[in-house]
Amino acid sequence: MPNVTPITLSIAHINDTHSHFEPTPISLAVKGLEDRIYANVGGFARISSVVKSFKQEAENDTDGFLFLHAGDCFQGTLYYSLFKGEANATLLNMLNLDAMALGNHELDLGNAAVSKFLDQITFPFLAGNWDVSRELPNKEFPVKGKAPLLPYDSELKIASVLTKEFGGKKVAIFSVALDKMADIAMPDPDTPFVNSKETIINTVKYIHEEIGTPHIILLSHLGYDQDLKMAEEVEGLSVIVGGHSHVLQGDFSNLGLGDMGPYGRQINNTLVVQAGCHSLALGKLTVSLDEKGRVTSHNGGNFLMLGRSLAMDASWDQSLPDKVFQTAKAYLLEQPNVIHCRGDDAVKDVIAARYRPAVEKLKSDVVTNLPARLRHIRVPDDKGGSEIAPLVCDAMMYSARTRGHAVDFAIHNAGGVRVSLEQGKLTAAEVAGRLLPFAIDLMLYKPTGLQVMQALEGAINNATNNSVEGTGDGSFPYTSGLRYTYEGNKPKGSRITQLEYQTLDGSWHAIELDKHYVAVSSAYTSQGKEGYDSLKNMSECPYSIYVTLADSFIEFARTKDILLAPEQSLQNYFSLT
Template identity: 90%
Template structure:
């Protein structure tokens, strides 16, 4: 490919916004003050204002402007719990994105949620290593053929490419996501993900030969470490705008938020950027690429976006004393990585009128009372296991039986429960927004006793790295209607040494390995993720009972005047004794 004209681009970028449309209270350190102060940081309205200003500021110094989102807009807040992808589509459209990458959380509920999202958005949605070419034609909500989707091209073995032209200078943009998407999300089986690295290599070659530009931007949802690896191992990428790992590049130690190294990590001739998460910061990058697409200069940074309010606590109800307020305000105004701004009025109005009333209603909806703190821990310690996860399992059984299903027991992974609960009133907002924020359906399935035994052991092996390289302790299983003993030091395949289920009459019986039982779990667990592999092959197809984790827990909690820890411990976890 012949050498082409250099180009200077201004790029605004965000990632992993996770439905954080409104500002989030964050504690910040202020030099000269002993206590940290709280500020409302970020939000879509401020992102819109700062992006518009950035575009205007750089229009005389850059050949073109791009606004990019590196994936994961779904999940995260009550807005998603209530409105799913619809609110994201509405507000992301109002941001006027040039492109967005597919993230793993977009596929937490399978292809259908993405299909509905594609019907509503007005910007390109890039998923360059997602092969949807063989998606079955009889689905109610397919993704194949939707205009905004730029997916994998199986004939050319490349990502579909978005081309932007600025004054005759072309910029090529494409995206890849995690290869092992099926391990952490729920893409439909007929739409697999192919190798991200091979896709990148093939696509760069195609862009050079067929599109004729060396100016290439990879919109990545691989994670920061993988982005750095791609920059090192693959030639021809100009800029990688990344997400997934929530890395806030830059030195924010002036605000008590740590130092993740310089903004913009250049490896060989490729620049890697990422902008944190939860709509707190906006990345503002100006980059110059030479005639071969190599980075020759770059400037910019990640910026926290603050309004006028400062307070003493996260509720923002306790105002700072005037002298303290003035000192904090003055300090924050001087910080180079802070932008003080007013939010876009149009976005604020849409949130306030169309969506916030339902969120506020949940915040005042008390579903039960907690007379004592309920502790959540993933892997049991000397104090025992989670007090909350078994209650979540009890709720699953309650919801299933209320809908007429005969269920023997429930299993849930510890990572699906996010927080401990303090004593006092428990609101629907606390359940859906903090305790069980992942809007995932409950699934009915029919495993054999052997599959249940294998799933429990596999999940604990995974959580504790016992003979396997696990994916994290979130897979540890909690149950209702099922009790078991796990002995770490037994040979692999023999570590579940007691396994019983509770009949409707309340008696406990040994689980028979060849017998088929009826179980309920989240869609995530029931599909065999993270050690639950034995649940992947059922004698009958699993089916949704059309209630989410949070909704199930809320309807269960409403039946209780007070919610107490389970009376019986259903698991015995026996770790190997240390030789120390």
């Protein structure tokens, strides 16, 4: 390696923004006030303003400035439900990122969504352990060869590296994401993810030998615990800028938001930082590295970005009395982890002109009225199961059949439904923004009866940790046109003791294990995630009917009478013993 001199960098960083382009109301504790108050926090316009200011400061105090995003911009709000990756591309371009990492939610809809995103962005998109080298030709929406993408180099067995130079001093940046991406997202089968740790080790060695710099930044979407582990086990990383686990490093107990420990965890010679989620905070780091890339000093923090307005509640219907407002404002102005700022007008104008009108329309679009509260619970308890998840399955059946598909039954995982619903008006915004916020397609697939039986048992085993180490109770299956009995005390593999489907005439018939059926599920479930493993091995690949979960429920709620009392619209769809 040639002679290398120390370097001091300023790094602005965000992660897991999840389409939170506008400020989010959150409650804050204020010393001297008995009740918490609400402030609109964060948003892209404020991020843009603060980053510009930080960059100006850096020009005088450091060798160089970087603005990095550690992945997961997709999903999260109505802006994504309505505009998918296009709004993210437009607004992230306006932030002038130096680089962004691929997150798992970018692949919720497979490679096609990423391909379209790559066509629209103007910044490097790092995906260092994503091997796209064998992507099948003639895809309508390929990712291989797209200019912004820096994927895994299968020949050198390293991540593609982004090199930035500041006054002759080189900084190398690369990324990795979760190895088991296929378990929680939907990358196309011809573009697998390779081992992240091996990729990191090989890439660090390559950077030292071929690029000739020890100043190395890993842009990680592994999660905080894994970032700390990489810092401990892999030599040669200067800074890890992380995401995925939504950790807001720093002590925010002064605002009633808890204490996640100091900003910047240094392990050996590597510094690990992460900046929460949902565009609430911006990480501002100044770090000095010696001639071997080791951290010698660092300072900075995560900062919540606030505007002028404060309120008594999240709806902003109740303003603060003047004395309370003045007390709260004075206190917040004194806090070292709060930045008061005006948002970038250009960003605000684009949001207001191109995107917000459609969001506001959804908020005023009432799709039905609910005569009673509908309870959602993942795993049934002594009060019964979810009252909403079976309706979501009914909606899937309705959407598929009205499009001409002869569907036998629907299955949906409980975790795909996010909230209970209160009595009264149900708006399209409530459905797409809170009830079914994951903008993923409905898929048709043709399992055998045996695969259905195995999927149901596997999902329940996973949800209840019955003979397996499960991944969470979100896998619990709800159905329409299908009913079953699960006996948890039976040997593994024989716990579904009754399994029937309903024909169009309303009669129930036993599922034949060797017969193929037509089912509809979300893209997530149909791909065999979280206990539904048997669905991975179907003779035909699932195919989309080009309607999302939320859109399906909205059209069902408009045209089908779910004004019935909940007990009238639900069937006895399962039995647990």
